[in-house]
Amino acid sequence: MAGKSGRRSENRFIRYLILFTWALFCLMPILWFLSIGLRPRIEIITPQPIYWPSFSLDAWKMIWQDWPMAKYLFNSVAAIFGSVLIDLVLAIPAAYALSRFTFRGRDDIAFYILSTRMMAPAIVAIPIFFLFRNLGLLDTIYALMLVYAAINLSIVTWIIRSYMLDIPKELEDAARTDGAGDLRILWEIIIPAVLPGIITAAVIAMIFAINEFLFTLLIASTPNAYTMSVALANFTGGSDGVIYNAIALVSFIAMVPVFIVVLAIQKHLSRGLTMGAVKG
Amino acid sequence: MARIELIDVQKRWGHSVGVRDINLDIGDQELLVLLGPSGCGKTTTMRMIAGLEELSAGEILMDGQPVTDVDARDRDVAMVFQGYALYPNMTVYENIRFPLRMRNVPKSEHRHRVREAAAMVEMEPYLDRKPAALSGGQRQRAALARAVVRSPQVFLMDEPLSNLDAKLRQSMRIQIKQLQRKLKITTVYVTHDQIEAMTLADRIVVMHEGSCQQVGTPDEIYSDPANTFVASFIGSPPMNLIPGVVDGGVFECQNVRVTGIPDSVTGSVTLGIRPEDCSVAGNNSTQHAQGTVYGVEPTGDLTYLSVQAGDNTLDIKANRDYRSELGEIEAIEFDTQRLYFFDSANGMRIRA
Numbered sequence: 001m002a003g004k005s006g007r008r009s010e011n012r013f014i015r016y017l018i019l020f021t022w023a024l025f026c027l028m029p030i031l032w033f034l035s036i037g038l039r040p041r042i043e044i045i046t047p048q049p050i051y052w053p054s055f056s057l058d059a060w061k062m063i064w065q066d067w068p069m070a071k072y073l074f075n076s077v078a079a080i081f082g083s084v085l086i087d088l089v090l091a092i093p094a095a096y097a098l099s100r101f102t103f104r105g106r107d108d109i110a111f112y113i114l115s116t117r118m119m120a121p122a123i124v125a126i127p128i129f130f131l132f133r134n135l136g137l138l139d140t141i142y143a144l145m146l147v148y149a150a151i152n153l154s155i156v157t158w159i160i161r162s163y164m165l166d167i168p169k170e171l172e173d174a175a176r177t178d179g180a181g182d183l184r185i186l187w188e189i190i191i192p193a194v195l196p197g198i199i200t201a202a203v204i205a206m207i208f209a210i211n212e213f214l215f216t217l218l219i220a221s222t223p224n225a226y227t228m229s230v231a232l233a234n235f236t237g238g239s240d241g242v243i244y245n246a247i248a249l250v251s252f253i254a255m256v257p258v259f260i261v262v263l264a265i266q267k268h269l270s271r272g273l274t275m276g277a278v279k280g
Numbered sequence: 281m282a283r284i285e286l287i288d289v290q291k292r293w294g295h296s297v298g299v300r301d302i303n304l305d306i307g308d309q310e311l312l313v314l315l316g317p318s319g320c321g322k323t324t325t326m327r328m329i330a331g332l333e334e335l336s337a338g339e340i341l342m343d344g345q346p347v348t349d350v351d352a353r354d355r356d357v358a359m360v361f362q363g364y365a366l367y368p369n370m371t372v373y374e375n376i377r378f379p380l381r382m383r384n385v386p387k388s389e390h391r392h393r394v395r396e397a398a399a400m401v402e403m404e405p406y407l408d409r410k411p412a413a414l415s416g417g418q419r420q421r422a423a424l425a426r427a428v429v430r431s432p433q434v435f436l437m438d439e440p441l442s443n444l445d446a447k448l449r450q451s452m453r454i455q456i457k458q459l460q461r462k463l464k465i466t467t468v469y470v471t472h473d474q475i476e477a478m479t480l481a482d483r484i485v486v487m488h489e490g491s492c493q494q495v496g497t498p499d500e501i502y503s504d505p506a507n508t509f510v511a512s513f514i515g516s517p518p519m520n521l522i523p524g525v526v527d528g529g530v531f532e533c534q535n536v537r538v539t540g541i542p543d544s545v546t547g548s549v550t551l552g553i554r555p556e557d558c559s560v561a562g563n564n565s566t567q568h569a570q571g572t573v574y575g576v577e578p579t580g581d582l583t584y585l586s587v588q589a590g591d592n593t594l595d596i597k598a599n600r601d602y603r604s605e606l607g608e609i610e611a612i613e614f615d616t617q618r619l620y621f622f623d624s625a626n627g628m629r630i631r632a
Contacts, residue, residue, distance in 0.1 A: 013485060060502055168363055170361045170362070170365040171361050171365050171367065173327075173330075173332050173352075173359070173361065173365065174359065174361055174365035174367075174426075175382075176329075176332065176351075176352040176353055176380070177330055177332070177352050177353070177355075177358060177359040178353075178378050178379040178382050178426070179354075179382030179415045180382045181353060184382065188367075188378075189367055189369075192367075192368075192369035193367075193368060193369060266369075
């Protein structure tokens, strides 16, 4: 007996060791960002490796004092959440219609929606620029919301649709005979049942949006609409050269909103990512 | 309280026909069972009654009022599904309450009515649970409570017991019948299980390939089948069907010979005899069929015997102490009062 339980705790130790190593490996870039961001600029550009860097808040002070970092952060968060909200409001009814109602050309429409994702973004860059100029929305976060929403709408619709396809039709039939109409069924039965899928889609859309650079650069021309991803570019040129420790810190800060969101909905997310794979 | 009439009801999807020309008159408070193999159109027929499926042709009346174009939510029917269809995000209480909310039943009545419905199916202790935390039988009872809570005009049950194990199925069967008698609600029940059909039904509708084969009480369906399909679908083991020729009052085929056939039966026919109306022939009895023993299955209360007579395998319910070796020759006696004859060409019953 003793030998057996001894082996079991040994197994557990090895398991934790592997998991710890893997976690460390995954966290390495983030720790590296922090380490670079919190050391003096001079220590970054020395050719010799420095094992114990000295601590400095120079970069931290610089990005908040010399740059409207809070404004960038606000722009990022507002544009991302706004776009995800637009996506969900549009995609949930669309996904419902595409997964449940039978009408002519349904599958073609579904594929058309997905195909918008296959286009190279640069192709629509110029039309989008003129479109927003004519709308008077250039250099506003509203334009960013709309562009991010447009980019992600197809993938969000498809993810939610695939979750809806997995919901047994019986559930809706039951609700209908119980006296519920289409909107009631969508709101009270379908949405709660596909919530993990909706959350998964929203997180994926958020990650795409936070990484978006091309259209943001096109639309934002002043700090009024700069987001974190474009702000980063500010540190790579100009008379000061590439300011690595500032870049590292800004990148780190840019991660924080998504990190918080993922942490908050982690339970739903892991369920969501696996639920589509295994039916029932 | 409702009488349901189906008049020339049809369902087609493009060229494939799901249900063809069904005519039914379901009486108030009746428990009608739609019975048939999978794909026979029984569920489709029920879904049309529920309003979940549009009719391709024909009409449905409830209490004389046409409901063909009335949406499911506006028909006063409640349905129980094979997969229970409980709303996974709601507790049992919320599930049972859902129809009350949808039909704008005053809020003050909800608690009382949900409890009453739950009590009927002994689900009161589980009202706070989510469906995922219930066993199969409990889920089924929760689904029943949800159906009865608003006292609908019509109950529709689509194979409600098929996901349960055999023992539970029997007790639920009794419970459903009790409930239906107590509430006096017209009920349509779909199943492929003949035992369920025989035990529950006031009348059975046997369906095959989208059409109605026979409508009758369980006794009628069993002892007076209209055609070879009904004869072979009902009974376990099913009726023996032996193709042969009748000439001058004598039925003959390989290894089978029966005399004294009524004059109305001549030519090429199928003879039907139920396994319980066959017996192993004693020394002094008539030998209607001979063959080699193909299978002997003692079950305790009786012994299932299969005999290979020519091209036909005959199933016989023999005495419980009957035993023999495989391959032995055995003679079989038929109860000649209980012979059925069917037209070989179309399978329809020939009545003497």
